[in-house]
Amino acid sequence: MYDSLLHVTDKYNLVTAFAFIGVTMWFSYWLSGRFTKGRIHGSAIAILLGLIMAYFSGVFTGGQKGLVDIPLLSGIGLLGGSMLRDFAIVATGFGVNIEELKRAGISGVIALAMGIFSSFFAGVAVAMAFGYTDAVSLTTIGAGAVTYIVGPVTGAALGASSEVMALSIAAGLVKSILVMIATPFVAPMIGLNSPRTAVIFGGLMGTSSGVAAGLAATDPKLVPYGCLTAAFYTALGCLLGPSLLFIIMRAIAG
Amino acid sequence: MIIYGVTLLAVCTLTGITAGKILGTLIGVPANVGGVGIAMILLILAGSYLNKRGLIDVKTEQGVEFWSAIYIPVVVAMAAKQNVMGALTGGPMAITAGITAVICGFALVPMLARIGQDKAEETEKTASQATSA
Secondary structure (H helix, E strand, O other): HHHHHEEEEEEEHHHHHHHHHHHHHHHHHHHHHOOOOOOHHEEEEEEEEEEHHHHHHHHHHHHHHHHHHOOHOOOOHHHOOOOHHHHHHHHHHHHHOOOHHHHHHHHHHHHHEEEEEHHHHHHHHHHHHOOOOOHHHHHHHHHHOOOOHHHHHHHHHHOHHHHHHHHHHHHHHHHHHHHHHHHHHHHHOOOOOOHHHHHHHHHHHHHHHHHHHHHHHHOOOHHHHHHHHHHHHHHHHHHHHHHHHHHHHHHHHH | OOHHOOOOOOOOHHHHHHHHHHHHHOOOOOOOOOHHHHHHHHHHHHHHHHHHOOOOHHHHHHHHHHHHOOHHHHHHHHHHOHHHHHOOOOHHHHHHHHHHHHHHHHHHHHHHHHHHHHHHHHHHHHHHHHHHO
16 A cells, blocks of 8 residues: 555656645645644745754754655655756746846845855854864855855865864855845844845845745745845855965965 | 756756865865855856847746745755754753844845845836836
């Protein structure tokens, strides 16, 4: 019985994922309407549910890919993987207003630079507070606070220890997940409500998955603007991490 | 036809991601340099060009709009495949570093939004006048 079920869900894994995610979304929108009168957006609840399920899946299977580690739900990996994610994000660009984008252009570039520096030095400061003193470890952990890709890329280039690399990835994961959860709640306080502020937000936070999910739960119209700047963040971080940022850290930490 | 819209989207995505990859190799970064961003700009430009010439019909638009609408479920699936346990078991330092970075980011949004706001407000005014008129 289980075998034949597994056989079907394995062969039709993407279809299974559509069904599973669809039911999750229906349940989330029902929760949103029934218990919060729509104040907490259904998609925000759905994303949170996704993260909670991923956590329990990690606890029970010991894997690192959330629900994907459950054989029945392997299709989630395809639906939530980088191919369909990028395809869908690009599609959201179809509704973008070119004038809005031009107006936000320069603020977006400034936001990118400030975002990388502020995240990096926030990470470095915390690492220092926890007793790290060598430039390589500090740079790697700071780079992890930029994104969980910049961390290991920088660490590998500088020859950081695997323990420090793991910490930097964890810091980046925390950042990305927190941006997903917190953005819809913080958005009204920081005036995140226009294409221009979304471009700035995307440049400051930079974590593609965090920005994509956070803006989706705040206002789906803002998604393309934020994702456009966030698309450049990780690459810029990988460029600056092992070079300029490390040189700065070497000068400070010696 | 719907497939024309999907094709337009696919061609823009592939072109953008490839350009980002090449750009990354050229400057020696092991990451895609703005591939999604380049793809998006291509789609925006191609879309408005074809629209002006009247080459996009409703069906073609639907091919892109479907994927744009499927975006939130994709994000939910993406959330469901994150290594949440890894993040939470990374220890207090990793968690503190992540939280501090996010707080800095949030705090900087209103500060940066102020830069060039006057100009933005002017255009917003004209835009709202245009819609009310």
